[in-house]
C-alpha cells in the first residue's frame with residue numbers, strides 16, 4: 534500500500550507541467566556587409582542583427598547557468614547563425630563529422646523550411662572545436678524518430694573562437710563564440726529560397742558542462758518534461774526581412 538501511495542504522489546508531481554510560454558518570433562535581417570566565418574563576431578553585419586537569448590526551463594539540471602546570445606542573418610548565398618557563449622570551462626572532445634558533438638560544449642540549430650509539416654527537419658549540432666553533427670530528422674510514427682546522419686549539409690562553414698583554453702580545466706575561461714554559414718541549396722527539397730516575408734520555423738539550443746553537471750538551454754521552450762529539444766511544433770518563427 535505504501536508503495537502505491539508513493540507511486541501516486543510521484544505521478545502527481547510529474548504531471549505538473551510549467552505553463553507554455555508563447556512561441557517566440559525572430560526577424561532575420563539581410564547582412565549589410567560580408568561575414569568572415571572565423572568564430573569572431575566582430576563583423577559589422579552582426580551589430581545590426583536581432584538577438585535571441587537562451588533560457589533554462591529544466592530546474593533539475595545542475596551547474597552554472599551560463600548565458601548564450603544567438604543571432605541570425607541572411608543574404609543571397611547563405612543563412613548565417615552565430616552564438617556568443619559565456620563559459621568558465623570550455624570543453625569538447627569529439628573531432629569527426631557526425632560524432633556525438635551534443636555530449637560536448639555544443640550549440641545547435643534545428644531548421645524547418647516547410648512549417649506546414651512537422652514530420653521532417655534539418656538538425657545541426659556543433660561543438661566548441663567546430664565539429665559538426667548534421668542530419669535530417671524524420672518522425673516516422675508518433676513518438677518514433679529517425680536521425681539520418683548521412684545527410685551532410687553541402688558547403689557549410691563553421692568557425693569557432695575560444696576566449697580561454699579549450700580542455701584545460703585548471704583555469705577559468707571567459708567563453709566561446711561560433712559562426713556558421715549554410716548555403717540555400719541545402720533546403721531545396723523543403724522550400725524555395727526565402728524572400729522578404731518568408732516564414733520558416735527553427736529552434737536554438739546549447740549543451741554546457743561536463744557530466745554529472747550538464748545542462749541544456751533553449752530559445753523556444755520545447756515543453757518536454759525532461760531536457761530535450763526535439764519538438765518541432767514548439768519551434769519559433771524565423772521571418773526573413775529586408
Ligand SMILES: [Ca+2]
Nearest residue numbers: 569571573574
Ligand atoms: Ca567573424
Ligand SMILES: [Ca+2]
Nearest residue numbers: 622623638742
Ligand atoms: Ca562549458
Ligand SMILES: [Ca+2]
Nearest residue numbers: 667682684685
Ligand atoms: Ca551528417
